[in-house]
Amino acid sequence: MKCYIMGLGLLLTLWIAPGLAQTDQPTIKDDFKPSTLNQPGQEYPQVNSQGYARFRIMAPQADSVKVNLGLGGTILTKTEDGAWVGTTAGPLDEGFHYYHLTVDGGVFNDPGTLNFYGSVRWESGIEIPAHDQDFYALKDVPHGQVRQILFPSQSTNTSRRAFVYTPPDYDKGKKHYPVLYLQHGWGEDETAWSNQGHANLIMDNLIADGKIKPFLIVMTYGMTNEIKFGGLRNFDIKPFQTVLVDELIPYIDANFRTLADQSHRAMAGLSMGGMETKMITMANLDKFSHIGLFSGGAFSMDDVNKTPGFKEKVKLVFVSFGSRELENRGARGFWGGDPKVNADALRQAGINSVFFVSQNTAHEFLSWRRSLREFAQLLF
Amino acid sequence: MKCYIMGLGLLLTLWIAPGLAQTDQPTIKDDFKPSTLNQPGQEYPQVNSQGYARFRIMAPQADSVKVNLGLGGTILTKTEDGAWVGTTAGPLDEGFHYYHLTVDGGVFNDPGTLNFYGSVRWESGIEIPAHDQDFYALKDVPHGQVRQILFPSQSTNTSRRAFVYTPPDYDKGKKHYPVLYLQHGWGEDETAWSNQGHANLIMDNLIADGKIKPFLIVMTYGMTNEIKFGGLRNFDIKPFQTVLVDELIPYIDANFRTLADQSHRAMAGLSMGGMETKMITMANLDKFSHIGLFSGGAFSMDDVNKTPGFKEKVKLVFVSFGSRELENRGARGFWGGDPKVNADALRQAGINSVFFVSQNTAHEFLSWRRSLREFAQLLF
Numbered sequence: 001m002k003c004y005i006m007g008l009g010l011l012l013t014l015w016i017a018p019g020l021a022q023t024d025q026p027t028i029k030d031d032f033k034p035s036t037l038n039q040p041g042q043e044y045p046q047v048n049s050q051g052y053a054r055f056r057i058m059a060p061q062a063d064s065v066k067v068n069l070g071l072g073g074t075i076l077t078k079t080e081d082g083a084w085v086g087t088t089a090g091p092l093d094e095g096f097h098y099y100h101l102t103v104d105g106g107v108f109n110d111p112g113t114l115n116f117y118g119s120v121r122w123e124s125g126i127e128i129p130a131h132d133q134d135f136y137a138l139k140d141v142p143h144g145q146v147r148q149i150l151f152p153s154q155s156t157n158t159s160r161r162a163f164v165y166t167p168p169d170y171d172k173g174k175k176h177y178p179v180l181y182l183q184h185g186w187g188e189d190e191t192a193w194s195n196q197g198h199a200n201l202i203m204d205n206l207i208a209d210g211k212i213k214p215f216l217i218v219m220t221y222g223m224t225n226e227i228k229f230g231g232l233r234n235f236d237i238k239p240f241q242t243v244l245v246d247e248l249i250p251y252i253d254a255n256f257r258t259l260a261d262q263s264h265r266a267m268a269g270l271s272m273g274g275m276e277t278k279m280i281t282m283a284n285l286d287k288f289s290h291i292g293l294f295s296g297g298a299f300s301m302d303d304v305n306k307t308p309g310f311k312e313k314v315k316l317v318f319v320s321f322g323s324r325e326l327e328n329r330g331a332r333g334f335w336g337g338d339p340k341v342n343a344d345a346l347r348q349a350g351i352n353s354v355f356f357v358s359q360n361t362a363h364e365f366l367s368w369r370r371s372l373r374e375f376a377q378l379l380f
Numbered sequence: 381m382k383c384y385i386m387g388l389g390l391l392l393t394l395w396i397a398p399g400l401a402q403t404d405q406p407t408i409k410d411d412f413k414p415s416t417l418n419q420p421g422q423e424y425p426q427v428n429s430q431g432y433a434r435f436r437i438m439a440p441q442a443d444s445v446k447v448n449l450g451l452g453g454t455i456l457t458k459t460e461d462g463a464w465v466g467t468t469a470g471p472l473d474e475g476f477h478y479y480h481l482t483v484d485g486g487v488f489n490d491p492g493t494l495n496f497y498g499s500v501r502w503e504s505g506i507e508i509p510a511h512d513q514d515f516y517a518l519k520d521v522p523h524g525q526v527r528q529i530l531f532p533s534q535s536t537n538t539s540r541r542a543f544v545y546t547p548p549d550y551d552k553g554k555k556h557y558p559v560l561y562l563q564h565g566w567g568e569d570e571t572a573w574s575n576q577g578h579a580n581l582i583m584d585n586l587i588a589d590g591k592i593k594p595f596l597i598v599m600t601y602g603m604t605n606e607i608k609f610g611g612l613r614n615f616d617i618k619p620f621q622t623v624l625v626d627e628l629i630p631y632i633d634a635n636f637r638t639l640a641d642q643s644h645r646a647m648a649g650l651s652m653g654g655m656e657t658k659m660i661t662m663a664n665l666d667k668f669s670h671i672g673l674f675s676g677g678a679f680s681m682d683d684v685n686k687t688p689g690f691k692e693k694v695k696l697v698f699v700s701f702g703s704r705e706l707e708n709r710g711a712r713g714f715w716g717g718d719p720k721v722n723a724d725a726l727r728q729a730g731i732n733s734v735f736f737v738s739q740n741t742a743h744e745f746l747s748w749r750r751s752l753r754e755f756a757q758l759l760f
Contacts, residue, residue, distance in 0.1 A: 039501055059486030061443055082485065101488075105462065106439030108481075108488040115495055115502060121419055122495060138539055143530035148580075150523035159518055171635060200528075255551060 028052050028087065035113065037096075037125045042112040051091030051128045055110065057084045062104050069099035069126070093324070094130035095366025096196050098123040116196050119187040125196065134205075136198035136369050141208035142168035146200050151251040155242045156224060162248060163190055164256065165200050167207055167214035176257045178215040178264035178380040181244065182372070183222045183273025185296075190221045193372075196365045202373055212376050215266075218252055220244070222269070222276050237279040245284055262313070266379055268292025270368045278303075285313040290379050292318040294371040295325060295363050298339035299346060299353070311351060318375045319343050320356040322367035354378060408432055408467065415493065417476075417505045422492040431471030431508045435490065437464045442484050449479035449506070473704070474510035475746025476576050478503040496576050499567040505576065514585075516578040516749050521588035522548035526580050531631040535622045536604060542628060543570055544636065545580050547587055547594035556637045558595040558644035558760040561624065562752070563602045563653025565676075570601045573752075576745045582753055592756050595646075598632055600624070602649070602656050617659040625664055642693070646759055648672025650748045658683075665693040670759050672698040674751040675705060675743050678719035679726060679733070691731060698755045699723050700736040702747035734758060 032046035032054050044056035055067050055074065060082030067074040070092060076084035098118045101108045109115055115122040144167045150159040167177070182199065184192035193199040199217055206212045224240045253260040267288050269277040274296015281288040285307065291314060293299075298319045304310045319339050336342070339355065346353035356374045358367040412426035412434050424436035435447050435454065440462030447454040450472060456464035478498045481488045489495055495502040524547045530539040547557070562579065564572035573579040579597055586592045604620045633640040647668050649657040654676015661668045662683065671694060673679075678699045684690045699719050716722070719735065726733035736754045738747040 041500065057486060059484050061484035062486060063441055063443075063484075103483055103486065103488065104439050104441035104443075106437060106442060106483065107491055108483065109491070111487055111489070111501065120421065121491065138530070140532065140539065143539060146528040148526040148528075148574075150518070152520065159520065159523060194528075 035126045037114050037127045038112050039114055044112045045110060045126050047128055052088050053092055053126055054087045055085065057101060058082060059084060059103055064104060066102040067099060068102060069097055092128050093361055094128050095361055095364055097126050097364060099126060100124055117189045117191055130366055135373055136201045138201055139205060141204055143204050144168045144200055146194050151248055153243055153247045155247065160220065160243065161190055162218055162220035163194055165203055165217040167203065169214060176259045179252060179258050180215055180217045180266040180268060182217050182219050183269030183276055185271035185273055190219050193219045197369055199372060202369060206376055213380060215380060216256060216258065220248055222273055237276060240276060241280050244280060245287060262287055263289045264380060266290035268294060268375055269296055270294040271296045282307050285309055289314060290316040292375045294320050294368045295322060298342045300336055300342045301345050301349060304346060315352060316378055317346055317351060317353045318378060320358065320371040322358045322361035322363060324362035326357065415506045417494050417507045418492050419494055424492045425490060425506055427508055432468050433472055433506055434467045435465065437481060438462060439464055439483055444484060446482040447479060448482060449477055472508050473741055474508050475741055475744055477506050477744060479506060480504055497569045497571055510746055515753055516581050518581055519585060521584055523584050524548050524580055526574050531628055533623055533627045535627065540600065540623065541570055542598055542600035543574055545583055545597040547583065549594060556639045559632060559638050560595055560597045560646040560648060562597050562599050563649030563656055565651030565653050570599050573599045577749055579752060582749060586756055593760060595760060596636060596638065600628055602653055617656060620656060621660050624660060625667060642667055643669045644760060646670035648674060648755055649676055650674040651676045662687050665689055669694060670696040672755045674700050674748045675702060678722045680716055680722045681725050681729060684726060695732060696758055697726055697731060697733045698758060700738065700751040702738045702741035702743060704742035706737065
């Protein structure tokens with residue numbers, strides 16, 4: 001999934017799978033290992049040290065099996081034992097990629113991998129080990145909790161689910177904590193930041209390294225508006241804003257030991273979640289002081305000037321992209337202007353404005369894992 | 381998956397999918413609705429008011445599509461639009477069923493449904509509404525939390541995952557709580573009791589109805605021994621017992637407000653988890669007072685007599701089965717004797733022994749949801 005931000009409230013969702021990195025490497029090294037996201041005991045898919053992925057799907061009577069990952073995908077070839085095998089044409093970008101199979105014209109998941117909610121369905125996932133993967137690795141450090149809560153929502157007439165990250169010391173004392181409300185992208189849900197994003201491990205590691213002061217993260221479902229493919233043009237933020245601002249925040253402040261004021265409350269989101277973050281924070285500057293847009297738009301001086309109190313109330317504007325997004329978008333330009341130029345303008349106007357680029361990643365989760373790592377260190 | 385308990389430490393795992401209930405009903409009612417376990421927006425699979433299931437799989441170029449659910453499964457028929465459709469030959473038992481597809485000889489999940497970990501893979505799931513489903517429904521009552529924790533395990537040299545249910549009032553006060561350690565079955569994992577079992581909703585509803593005193597439930601992975609299909613004959617309880625008794629229990633007692641003594645600690649499990657429960661509790665009667673085996677064996681007077689202190693230390697022995705398990709097993713008999721006769725013998729010997737039968741269910745999760753509901757009301 002790639003979503004390019006075209007401006008406030010308008011997202012053009014292009015269905016281009018993650019691109020293959022350009023390479024002159026002619027030789028594929030024979031050091032393939034099972035992907036870390038495989039189901040227990042599953043040998044395939046595999047990844048080699050160069051980032052090539054190799055697939056093996058059993059379907060003895062099928063006529064065609066294709067892996068929908070990377071531009072053009074990978075067409076598998078049938079072997080004598082009834083398995084379909086194939087290797088990507090080039091190395092994939094480091095990090096997490098969604099994919100699925102097309103088997104005789106039908107869309108299925110790879111039975112070898114764990115599933116991750118994206119593109120409004122549970123998709124297969126594969127992980128290309130990143131050179132900097134240590135920051136989201138499961139390490140022998142004190143671990144926080146990821147708590148599933150069910151909070152009452154009058155506006156939607158149901159109990160809604162959210163996940164709350166609490167830091168390792170939360171249950172040890174009486175301390176109150178700042179809170180980050182962190183949103184997923186289009187087609188994803190409240191499981192994304194823990195499953196694909198490793199938000200909890202990123203926090204555990206930053207806290208263990210003494211790089212941040214602990215805070216809570218709250219993750220809930222942001223597609224309350226029943227957004228369908230192509231429907232973002234008529235996107236109305238109000239239903240989700242009501243759930244988040246009028247229902248979830250009061251519930252969190254009543255049920256967790258929070259610092260329940262504007263200066264200790266942040267909101268960030270990736271892609272569509274960035275768009276939601278911008279709309280909700282601009283309309284609620286009495287509630288949020290720190291704002292993060294990860295591959296999800298930017299703030300211009302126009303935004304600042306049309307929002308009373310912006311300069312006084314906003315303590316951080318963080319905008320990030322994967323470098324491949326900027327490369328791809330560069331030629332066509334960004335609606336509303338170059339996001340880095342905008343970030344510089346805000347900084348020159350005296351606003352704490354930070355622009356971050358994740359190197360060699362696209363509109364995918366490694367960009368956002370890195371964005372969270374950077375953003376977290378600037379908070380509160 | 382059906383597992384029949386053959387006796388202590390020996391499980392014969394038979395790969396028979398859930399059976400179709402016998403019926404004379406010739407007319408299939410046309411009131412099919414999407415299963416409650418479908419992925420968002422997915423119309424199929426569907427279930428009607430009689431318990432028939434109807435499937436629809438897009439695979440235009442496939443030669444054969446079969447649904448592996450029920451004896452013999454359901455062979456789908458290709459329609460003009462490229463979809464394969466079919467309806468079960470009879471109604472399915474009420475409750476949750478695992479299944480998967482065979483598409484041109486390959487095993488895939490139904491892209492319409494959520495996935496559930498069983499049979500050592502993430503499987504498709506379908507829910508036949510039960511007449512008594514209210515006890516595990518999501519209702520407008522105070523909800524507890526399901527907390528993912530990562531606890532250090534020296535014996536396995538990693539951080540291991542567990543889920544902890546905390547009741548709605550846990551964060552409101554200073555109270556300390558009893559703890560139930562609750563195990564999944566063979567091929568499942570620590571997600572099963574929350575996802576398939578709705579353990580948290582069962583607890584929320586029992587607490588809201590004033591039927592139980594709140595307690596914690598701890599759920600972790602019980603297949604630390606890398607049990608493969610057919611490997612249970614040589615099952616060694618020690619690796620998991622070390623994780624549970626020497627590592628997890630001390631971690632829980634150090635990090636949650638527990639009543640950390642034998643009289644406030646229970647263990648229960650389903651199928652293989654029942655076998656593990658029996659082995660671990662009998663070897664650790666100084667740590668556990670309440671024992672539950674759900675479709676996972678029984679206690680005989682031989683067990684009692686060979687275990688010093690059993691009568692004094694054990695406050696509850698709860699044994700349950702689905703009625704179809706007893707019917708199916710009846711003719712062949714149970715290794716170690718009829719479990720109800722055994723339960724009666726224990727009661728006559730002065731032990732608090734309870735035998736529960738879930739009506740019209742087999743070796744499946746509705747038996748175990750009901751077992752948890754009954755067991756919870758007898759605890760502490």
